[in-house]
Amino acid sequence: MAQYKTEAFVLGSRNWGEADKIIQLFSREKGKLRASAFGCRRPKSPLAGALQMFQVLDVTLNEGERVDTVRQAAVRKRFPMLSSDLNAMAYGAFIAELTLEMMPEGEPQEQVYDWLMSVFDVCGERNPRVVALIAGWQMLELSGVGPAYDTCAHCGTHIDGNAFFDAVEGGALCPHCAEGIPTAKVYPDAVRDFLKMISKLDFASLPSFHVKKEELLGAEELLLYTLDELLGKRLKSVTFLSQLG
Numbered sequence: 001m002a003q004y005k006t007e008a009f010v011l012g013s014r015n016w017g018e019a020d021k022i023i024q025l026f027s028r029e030k031g032k033l034r035a036s037a038f039g040c041r042r043p044k045s046p047l048a049g050a051l052q053m054f055q056v057l058d059v060t061l062n063e064g065e066r067v068d069t070v071r072q073a074a075v076r077k078r079f080p081m082l083s084s085d086l087n088a089m090a091y092g093a094f095i096a097e098l099t100l101e102m103m104p105e106g107e108p109q110e111q112v113y114d115w116l117m118s119v120f121d122v123c124g125e126r127n128p129r130v131v132a133l134i135a136g137w138q139m140l141e142l143s144g145v146g147p148a149y150d151t152c153a154h155c156g157t158h159i160d161g162n163a164f165f166d167a168v169e170g171g172a173l174c175p176h177c178a179e180g181i182p183t184a185k186v187y188p189d190a191v192r193d194f195l196k197m198i199s200k201l202d203f204a205s206l207p208s209f210h211v212k213k214e215e216l217l218g219a220e221e222l223l224l225y226t227l228d229e230l231l232g233k234r235l236k237s238v239t240f241l242s243q244l245g
């Protein structure tokens with residue numbers, strides 16, 4: 001059975017069998033992949049410490065017919081805030097779950113891999129709620145489903161002033177085109193300017209900036225609505241965040 005090494009984030013796991021786990025990795029070389037880790041829930045397992053959420057591993061796997069198997073794993077990088085601060089952890093879980101939902105299986109995504117490294121770094125240093133919001137919108141673009149921000153998705157008109165937004169229609173809508181679309185959401189110009197600004201931010205050198213509460217809330221509401229429409233379900237991490245309040 002072929003063996004390979006890769007560098008990968010742990011982005012999810014579920015218990016399986018008596019002492020095993022199925023883990024979801026996002027690797028530099030192969031993109032998203034699932035792997036079984038036998039015995040890793042036993043305290044003395046050499047895998048137990050490594051296979052923790054958010055950690056970056058140097059991992060050796062055996063290729064399997066349906067799912068690969070973790071043979072060895074060493075921690076390459078930890079994000080201490082993501083394991084010690086509940087708020088950072090909860091927003092980090094949103095970013096992890098969204099990455100797993102949006103990325104295809106088995107295809108290398110090096111740009112997204114490097115992006116995620118910067119996002120998790122910043123999530124421990126800056127307001128995790130704002131980091132998750134920016135990451136959520138940027139993930140739409142990285143997945144090729146970024147919405148139109150300032151041109152009407154129907155008629156292509158440049159949009160000035162307050163307008164509308166519909167995730168199914170492809171983003172911004174001018175007032176004229178939105179007339180026949182009852183599901184279109186209100187899209188204030190301040191939220192549009194904010195979305196345009198954050199869509200261009202580089203997590204590797206994130207400038208400091210101030211967010212007004214109504215822009216934050218407006219951008220969050222539109223993001224959650226867009227994700228609900230795209231995925232056809234609500235992410236578990238979003239439900240958890242809403243319980244945190």
Ligand SMILES: [Zn+2]
Binds near residue numbers: 153155174175
């Ligand atoms: Zn239009």
